[in-house]
Amino acid sequence: MDEPLLRIEDLAIFIDGPDGGRQAIVADMALTLAAGETLGIVGESGSGKSLLSLAVMGLLPAAVHATGRILLEGRNLLAMGDDALCSVRGRRIGMIFQEPLTALNPAMTVGDQIAEGMVIQQGLSWRAARQEAIVLLDRVRMPDAARLSKTYPHALSGGQRQRVGIAIALAMKPALMIADEPTTALDVTVQAEVLDILDDLRRDAGMALILVSHDLGVIARMCARTLVLYAGRRMEEGATRDVLTKPLNPYTRGLLRAVPRRQPEGGRLQTIPGTVPSFAARPAGCCFSDRCPDRIDACHADEPPWTRATPGRGVRCIRAHGERAP
Amino acid sequence: MIETPLLDIRDLSRDYAGGGPFTGRHVTRALDAVSMTVQRGTIHGIVGESGCGKSTLARLVMALDRPTSGRVLFEGEDLFALPARALKRRRRDFQMVFQDPFGSLDPRQTVGRIVAEPLHVLDGKPGRAECRDRVAAMLEAVGLSADHAARYPHAFSGGQRQRIAIARALITEPKLVVADEAVSALDLSVQAQVLNLLMDLRDRRGVTILFITHNLAVVDAVADRVGVMYRGRLVESGPAQAVFARPLHPYTRLLAEAEPDVTRFGRPDRAPLTVSTAIDLDVGCSFRNRCPLAVARCSTERPDLRVLRDGADMPDRQTACHRAEVLLETETAG
Numbered sequence: 001m002d003e004p005l006l007r008i009e010d011l012a013i014f015i016d017g018p019d020g021g022r023q024a025i026v027a028d029m030a031l032t033l034a035a036g037e038t039l040g041i042v043g044e045s046g047s048g049k050s051l052l053s054l055a056v057m058g059l060l061p062a063a064v065h066a067t068g069r070i071l072l073e074g075r076n077l078l079a080m081g082d083d084a085l086c087s088v089r090g091r092r093i094g095m096i097f098q099e100p101l102t103a104l105n106p107a108m109t110v111g112d113q114i115a116e117g118m119v120i121q122q123g124l125s126w127r128a129a130r131q132e133a134i135v136l137l138d139r140v141r142m143p144d145a146a147r148l149s150k151t152y153p154h155a156l157s158g159g160q161r162q163r164v165g166i167a168i169a170l171a172m173k174p175a176l177m178i179a180d181e182p183t184t185a186l187d188v189t190v191q192a193e194v195l196d197i198l199d200d201l202r203r204d205a206g207m208a209l210i211l212v213s214h215d216l217g218v219i220a221r222m223c224a225r226t227l228v229l230y231a232g233r234r235m236e237e238g239a240t241r242d243v244l245t246k247p248l249n250p251y252t253r254g255l256l257r258a259v260p261r262r263q264p265e266g267g268r269l270q271t272i273p274g275t276v277p278s279f280a281a282r283p284a285g286c287c288f289s290d291r292c293p294d295r296i297d298a299c300h301a302d303e304p305p306w307t308r309a310t311p312g313r314g315v316r317c318i319r320a321h322g323e324r325a326p
Numbered sequence: 327m328i329e330t331p332l333l334d335i336r337d338l339s340r341d342y343a344g345g346g347p348f349t350g351r352h353v354t355r356a357l358d359a360v361s362m363t364v365q366r367g368t369i370h371g372i373v374g375e376s377g378c379g380k381s382t383l384a385r386l387v388m389a390l391d392r393p394t395s396g397r398v399l400f401e402g403e404d405l406f407a408l409p410a411r412a413l414k415r416r417r418r419d420f421q422m423v424f425q426d427p428f429g430s431l432d433p434r435q436t437v438g439r440i441v442a443e444p445l446h447v448l449d450g451k452p453g454r455a456e457c458r459d460r461v462a463a464m465l466e467a468v469g470l471s472a473d474h475a476a477r478y479p480h481a482f483s484g485g486q487r488q489r490i491a492i493a494r495a496l497i498t499e500p501k502l503v504v505a506d507e508a509v510s511a512l513d514l515s516v517q518a519q520v521l522n523l524l525m526d527l528r529d530r531r532g533v534t535i536l537f538i539t540h541n542l543a544v545v546d547a548v549a550d551r552v553g554v555m556y557r558g559r560l561v562e563s564g565p566a567q568a569v570f571a572r573p574l575h576p577y578t579r580l581l582a583e584a585e586p587d588v589t590r591f592g593r594p595d596r597a598p599l600t601v602s603t604a605i606d607l608d609v610g611c612s613f614r615n616r617c618p619l620a621v622a623r624c625s626t627e628r629p630d631l632r633v634l635r636d637g638a639d640m641p642d643r644q645t646a647c648h649r650a651e652v653l654l655e656t657e658t659a660g
């Protein structure tokens with residue numbers, strides 16, 4: 001049987017409470033990703049999408065613990081020691097962060113920041129690594145790469161900094177790239193360019209991509225499959241086109257309706273009443289039951305299980321299947 | 327007789343001096359001869375990318391900064407010709423909502439104090455009981471409850487904080503609210519609530535809103551009129567619906583095409599235009615190096631805002647493009 005590139009099983013992420021207790025921020029998380037595949041993870045703040053990507057990278061903060069299994073090429077990352085993890089991180093998994101300015105070292109030239117990983121991980125000489133850095137900058141379509149590799153981050157624009165961030169992650173030729181809101185801080189025209197660069201690299205290098213974003217439009221443009229998260233739970237998963245055109249979960253439907261667009265006759269936008277609950281204040285039963293327009297009494301009773309509607313399509317909602325019946 | 331517009335901006339420019347002791351002085355023109363009017367009771371959108379001068383415009387309209395040249399007329403009164411005391415009195419009529427709902431509220435003050443603070447600058451400052459009543463009424467008007475006044479900002483979510491910021495801006499019953507990226511930091515499900523609130527305030531209280539954002543979809547959803555800015559200049563203006571349905575400037579079209587859309591799957595066929603060459607911004611059109619329609623005239627003659635030659639069926643629309651007629655033809659052909 002083919003082992004997928006990444007398989008997450010029963011992942012839960014806990015935070016230590018002040019009274020010694022533990023609270024689950026993320027629970028019952030699972031996903032698989034094959035080589036070269038693209039998965040979009042959608043969620044609002046507090047959905048656990050960033051924690052999930054940090055858990056895969058082994059970068060969870062100290063107060064947070066993960067249980068379950070994160071298998072990369074068959075090896076459980078959660079059971080690995082720091083040294084073993086270090087060689088996976090960077091070499092097999094690359095990460096692109098949201099803030100291109102804070103993610104870069106202001107006191108080091110961008111060329112050296114790209115070269116650093118290759119020197120440490122691959123044993124290249126600095127001279128060779130710096131040459132390679134210029135090639136990488138060229139691949140992320142940085143104009144005048146040789147000159148710009150000797151500049152510091154402050155001299156670059158936001159789009160250029162994000163290209164440097166991509167080049168750093170790319171230097172190790174990772175099998176899996178995790179991009180956490182990579183274009184949120186960028187202008188739309190620059191965003192389009194950066195997304196195209198990511199897409200080209202994925203195609204050329206056969207890299208798998210997890211794109212974390214709150215922007216459904218970005219997900220529609222980039223990802224074949226989509227996973228919708230809310231309050232640390234999977235709500236819905238499937239082919240992006242299916243999820244965004246035929247959503248099964250009321251939360252996904254609500255999100256799609258709330259996308260700003262002109263309403264006829266100066267009408268009002270549709271909203272989801274209320275706000276995303278903090279992880280300490282989740283409602284009983286389904287985590288969306290306090291805001292859901294389709295809720296029934298049973299929604300408050302138990303957390304609904306994750307169900308497979310069709311192959312490749314999953315949903316967490318007791319109303320999802322009832323509604324589809326004629 | 328034509329009614330005086332609430333806000334009349336005339337030839338407004340702002341230069342910032344840059345450079346240090348080693349690089350030589352140079353001047354950046356953040357805002358370049360922008361003229362526009364904002365009518366009462368409308369939401370007037372300003373869109374553009376970072377560095378286009380939209381926040382500089384907001385600061386000048388709020389009289390937080392002085393222009394290099396040009397005037398801002400508020401109800402026909404030049405804000406920068408007013409004596410300091412008169413300007414201070416005038417400030418109750420225009421208020422601002424900032425982007426960051428976390429950074430713009432003092433964490434050590436109760437919501438009641440935060441919202442009441444603008445009242446303290448008023449002449450004939452209302453008494454304590456009246457202050458409390460007005461704060462309570464205002465909190466309810468923005469969808470919070472009166473007993474929230476005793477709590478501190480940390481107890482509120484991002485959307486609720488932005489409501490507090492809006493309540494603070496509205497407490498002096500201003501005629502104009504400048505909202506600079508006021509919903510950009512909010513989650514999708516909460517963003518729509520705040521946008522609806524802004525439309526309600528316009529319809530029920532007649533508040534005029536200058537709504538500044540980089541997000542086209544948001545402007546399209548709420549704005550009555552829109553101005554598109556590029557590199558310090560206003561390049562297109564008109565009714566929001568018409569501008570986005572049929573752009574008259576290639577930059578507006580570029581923005582609209584680059585905007586991700588939940589109904590467009592996969593990568594668009596057309597590659598986005600990249601900036602190829604540096605250009606001399608002092609002459610000609612500043613968009614010419616990214617423009618697919620640029621001709622020789624664009625690099626010698628600066629396009630001014632104008633009405634189209636056959637613009638009879640396009641009321642109130644203006645574009646700063648020599649090639650707008652060609653743009654319209656290519657659009658109908660393609």
